[in-house]
Amino acid sequence: MKMISNVSIKINEAAVTAVVEVLRSGYLVQGPKVKKFEEDFAAYCGAEHAVAVSNGTTGLHLALLALGIERGDEVITTPFTFIASGTSILFVDAKPVFVDIDPKTFNLDPELIEAAITDRTKAIMPIHLYGQSAEMGRIMEIAEKYDLAVLEDACQSHGAEYKGKKVGAIGDAGVFSFYPTKNMTTGEGGMITTNDREVADTLKLLRNHGQESRYSHVLRGFNFRLTDIGAAIGIEELKLLEGRSKKRISNAKYLSEQLSDVVEVPFIAPGNRHVFHQYTIMTDKRDELIKSLQEHEVGHGIYYPKPLYAFKPFENYDTTKLPVTEELIKKVLSLPIHQDLTRDDLDTIVKAVRNAF
Ligand SMILES: Cc1ncc(COP(=O)(O)O)c(C=O)c1O
Incomplete structure (x- = not known):
């Protein structure tokens, strides 16, 4: 009897060929394949911008920074998620405020959010767990009422929709993971989607040493770039x-x-x-x-x-x-x-x- 595995990781021949092309091209990191993957992914989600990063965790970290979350700020999220949803809040020295989930969808219960809001609250981070969107209508209403940013953790939800709209294109930013067990992969990799040009521009700086042009570093950045090898796989996986x-x-x-x-x-x-x-x-x-x-x-x-x-x-x-x-x-x-x-x-x-x- 063959074991029925909980996951399937099969890279198709088109992706293998595309990777070999990248290896021969000599352009290995954040080159033309990354640019194309970003364009394809943004178009797929219906988001105006997509910024590729090294994985979902670094994506959440940078998205929080780009949304202006900083030391002492509070971010409302759920405790029923992968560790990186919560630790990313710690990476920016903000405080995670855990709110309970809806017993049917496993996602942030919007009816409990308002009671958790204080004058330090700066953002809500709904997790679209298991492939299903959180109740984004209510969450966006509350965010608007209290002037909070909304960061969608869409790391498990590529292609999920809320009322006809793809996740990642609803809040101020959305983050996807391309870890091999996800519905699509780049090996390691991540993508941040946003409709806000300023946020996208900041993310591009943050992922690449805050570098505006060669050796011009305008803010404290990181090396959270995606490789062209990963992006070449991602372009084929997205299809x-x-x-x-x-x-x-x-x-x-x-x-x-x-x-x-x-x-x-x-x-x-x-x-x-x-x-x-x-x-x-x-x-x-x-x-x-x-x-x-x-x-x-x-x-x-x-x-x-x-x-x-x-x-x-x-x-x-x-x-x-x-x-x-x-x-x-x-x-x-x-x-x-x-x-x-x-x-x-x-x-x-x-x-x-x-x-x-
Ligand atoms: C809900 C959630 N958030 C964040 C992450 C982090 O993504 P990555 O493993 O690409 O860093 C994952 C993926 O494992 C996830 O499932």
Whole structure:
């Protein structure tokens, strides 16, 4: 029996050829391929600008800087996410303020945001978790009312939509990750999207030593550039993204039809296009389910086993346990959903899950 993996990482021949071309061109870093990848990605998202960076984490760090977040400012986000969402706030010496999540979408609960706003609050960072947009309508309304910046952590949500609009083009900036397990990859890599020219210009300086022109450094910058090797892969991967998203959506539909009577299947908020980076179910019998998945050689993941406030980097901030997050970390489990699963694979997954109950 073949193991059904939770992830699929296959680089196609077009990307291999494009990488070889870059290697032969001698232009290896932030050259013509990066420029083309930025143009293609901005057009895909419907954003005016896209700035490529070395990964999603450096993207969040730079986006916070470019939005003017600084020492002592407070940034509202959720604790139910990957560590980098929270540590990026620490990198700019700001304070993460964790707000609980909606129990159905796993995303920032907009109804809890206003109570967390103080006179130090400068930004809201919704996480579009698992491939589904946060409730951006309400979040943008609140941001406008209190004059806050909105940074979308879209690292898991390439191609996801909120009411017909692609994530990354809704807030003041959006950040994507191209780590190999994501719906599209560049090896390591990231992209920041924005409709604000000033923000885009600042990001371009920040990622490249604050360098305006050769040896003219106008601000304190970093080396967070993307390589042309990565961008060459990204250009080809972006062409595959829509096909992959459609396959993931149809796999999710099938699994939900087969499993909704035994587990809580993913909820898709009305108006959202969920692109299923993860297909995450909830159950009170997670240990039994894991045992059955292992017996059937079906991979799984638990995203996330701990809330961010339980990790050491956040110990000096408010670590009050948030009830919905605390409950869901015990119940969530992600099943394989990727584009390379066959109908037989899906049926094996269904069997493995059903056998546990
Ligand atoms: C929600 C979220 N934010 C940030 C990141 C960081 O991205 P990267 O791994 O490219 O640094 C990731 C990716 O792993 C993520 O899933």
